Amino acid sequence: xxxILWRTGFWSIAYVLVVVLPLVPAALRxxxxxxxxGIELGVGLGIVGLMMLGLQFITTARFRWVAPSVxxxxxxxxxxxxxxxxxxxVLAHPLILFVVDPDFLRYLDPRENLPRAVFLTLATLGMVGxxxxxxxxxxxxxxxxxxxxxxxxxxxxxxxxxxxxxLQVGHYTSGxxxxxxxxxxxxxxxxxxxxxxxxxxxxxxxxxxxxxxVVPDQGDVARVMxxxxxxxxxxxxxxxxxxxxxxxxxxxLQQHPFxxxxxxxxxxxxxxxxxxxxxxxxxxxxxxxxxxxxxxxxYGAFRLDSKAEAAVFLAGGIGVTxxxxxxxxxRDRGDQRPFVLVYGNTTPDAIAYRHELEELAEQxxxxxxxxLSEADEPWSxxxxxxxxxxxxxxxxAVVGKDTQYFVCGPPPMMDAVEKVLMKxxxxxxxxxxxxxxxx
Amino acid sequence: xILATAMILATLRLGDTKMGHIQAQRLANGxxxxxxxxxxxxxxxxxx
Numbered sequence: 001x002x003x004i005l006w007r008t009g010f011w012s013i014a015y016v017l018v019v020v021l022p023l024v025p026a027a028l029r030x031x032x033x034x035x036x037x038g039i040e041l042g043v044g045l046g047i048v049g050l051m052m053l054g055l056q057f058i059t060t061a062r063f064r065w066v067a068p069s070v071x072x073x074x075x076x077x078x079x080x081x082x083x084x085x086x087x088x089x090v091l092a093h094p095l096i097l098f099v100v101d102p103d104f105l106r107y108l109d110p111r112e113n114l115p116r117a118v119f120l121t122l123a124t125l126g127m128v129g130x131x132x133x134x135x136x137x138x139x140x141x142x143x144x145x146x147x148x149x150x151x152x153x154x155x156x157x158x159x160x161x162x163x164x165x166x167l168q169v170g171h172y173t174s175g176x177x178x179x180x181x182x183x184x185x186x187x188x189x190x191x192x193x194x195x196x197x198x199x200x201x202x203x204x205x206x207x208x209x210x211x212x213x214v215v216p217d218q219g220d221v222a223r224v225m226x227x228x229x230x231x232x233x234x235x236x237x238x239x240x241x242x243x244x245x246x247x248x249x250x251x252x253l254q255q256h257p258f259x260x261x262x263x264x265x266x267x268x269x270x271x272x273x274x275x276x277x278x279x280x281x282x283x284x285x286x287x288x289x290x291x292x293x294x295x296x297x298x299y300g301a302f303r304l305d306s307k308a309e310a311a312v313f314l315a316g317g318i319g320v321t322x323x324x325x326x327x328x329x330x331r332d333r334g335d336q337r338p339f340v341l342v343y344g345n346t347t348p349d350a351i352a353y354r355h356e357l358e359e360l361a362e363q364x365x366x367x368x369x370x371x372l373s374e375a376d377e378p379w380s381x382x383x384x385x386x387x388x389x390x391x392x393x394x395x396x397a398v399v400g401k402d403t404q405y406f407v408c409g410p411p412p413m414m415d416a417v418e419k420v421l422m423k424x425x426x427x428x429x430x431x432x433x434x435x436x437x438x439x
Numbered sequence: 440x441i442l443a444t445a446m447i448l449a450t451l452r453l454g455d456t457k458m459g460h461i462q463a464q465r466l467a468n469g470x471x472x473x474x475x476x477x478x479x480x481x482x483x484x485x486x487x
Binding site: 052077080082 | 464467468471475479482483484
C-alpha cells in the first residue's frame with residue numbers, strides 16, 4: 001500500500017510540476033511589460049491548459065511502468081476527468097481575456113486574420129469534441145475504431161494549434177530560447193502519441209502471431225489459441241492482458257484488450273477466452289486457423305502477489321479468464337497456497353471452462369463455488385448472486401490480512417461484490433478489479 | 440503544493456476498483472485545483 005502511495009505521490013507531484021513549469025520562466029521575465037491581473041490569469045490558464053492537454057498523451061501511452069501505480073482502468077478514469085478539467089481551463093483562457101479586455105475578440109475576427117480566426121475556432125471546437133466524443137460518440141453510432149482515430153488526430157491538431165497560437169502571440173514566447181523550448185515541449189508530447197500509434201505497431205510488425213485453433217466452449221465463449229511466428233512470444237504474468245489486432249498489419253484500428261487465459265508457465269502458445277459482445281469479438285470467434293494476429297503487451301496490475309497467503313477470485317461470466325490463468329499457472333508451478341474461485345453465471349450451460357475448472361478444483365488447495373442466478377431445480381449448488389452471506393459460508397478458511405481478492409465480471413456484479421468486500425474490511429491494496437472500461 | 444498533494448494522497452484508496460476510479464477522478468480534480476492556484480499566483484506575480 002505504501003508503495004502505491006509513494007508511486008502515485010511521485011506521479012502527482014511530477015504532473016503538477018510539469019504543468020506549471022512554463023509559468024516559472026514566464027513569471028521571472030523582467031524584460032516584459034506587466035499587465036492587468038485578469039489578462040495574466042487568462043494567459044496563464046492558456047499555458048497550463050496546453051500543458052495539461054499535452055500530458056493527456058502520456059496517460060494513454062500505455063507505459064507498462066506507469067499503470068501499476070494506480071491500475072490501468074484508474075489511469076483511464078484519471079485521463080477522462082483530467083480531459084474535462086483541461087477543457088474547462090482551455091475555455092476559461094479566451095473567456096477571461098474577452099471579459100477583461102474585449103479587444104482580445106479580434107483574435108476571432110476573420111477580417112483581421114482569417115487563418116488565425118479559423119484555426120482558433122476549429123481548435124476550440126476540437127477541444128470540445130475531444131471530451132464530448134468519448135462520452136457520447138459511441139451512443140451516436142461512431143464506431144470504436146473511428147472514435148480512436150479521431151480522438152488522437154483531434155488531440156494532436158488542438159495541441160499544434162495551441163503551440164502555433166502561443167508562438168504567434170509571442171508575449172511569453174518572444175526570443176529564440178522560449179520559442180525553441182515551446183516547440184520541444186509540444187514535440188515531446190506528440191512523441192508519446194507517435195510512439196503509441198506508430199512506433200509500437202512498427203515494432204510489433206516484426207513479431208507476428210498466428211491463430212492455431214479456435215475451440216468453442218460453453219457460455220458462447222471461443223477459446224482462441226495463438227502461437228508466435230518466428231519468435232518466442234511475449235512473457236506475461238497470469239492475470240495480465242494484451243491488445244490484439246487481427247490481419248496483416250499491426251497498424252489496424254481494430255485493437256481490443258483480452259486477458260490471457262493460459263498459464264504463464266506455458267511458452268510458445270497463448271490462449272484467450274473471447275465472448276461475443278460486438279463486431280470484433282463476434283468476428284474473431286469465426287476467424288480461420290492461420291490468421292495472422294499481433295499482440296501488444298502484456299499490461300495490467302491484476303496479478304497475484306507472491307507475498308499473498310491466499311487468493312480469492314470472484315468472477316462472473318467471461319470474467320473468469322484471468323482467474324483461470326492464475327489457477328493454471330499456480331498448478332503448473334506447484335503453488336500450494338489456498339485458492340477459492342466463486343464463479344457466478346446465469347445457468348449451468350453458461351459456465352465457461354466448466355470441465356477444466358472442476359478438474360483444477362480437484363487439487364486440495366483449490367475450492368470452486370458455482371453460483372447460478374437462474375438455476376433450475378436439479379441444481380444443488382449455490383443459487384442467486386454473490387452476497388455477503390455466501391462469502392461468509394465459503395471464505396472463512398482463507399480470510400486473512402494477506403489474502404488477495406480479485407474481482408472480474410459484469411459491472412453490476414463487480415460493483416456489488418466490491419461493496420461487500422469493503423464492508424467485510426478487505427484492505428483496498430488487497431482488492432483488485434478488472435473492468436476493461438477503456439473508452 | 441507538495442504538502443497539498445500528500446494530503447490528497449492520504450485520503451485515497453487507490454486501485455482498480457470502483458472506489459479506485461472515483462479516487463482517480465478526485466486526484467485529477469485535486470491536481471487541477473493546484474494548477475489553478477499556481478496560475479493565480481503567477482498572475483499575481485506578473486500583474487503590475
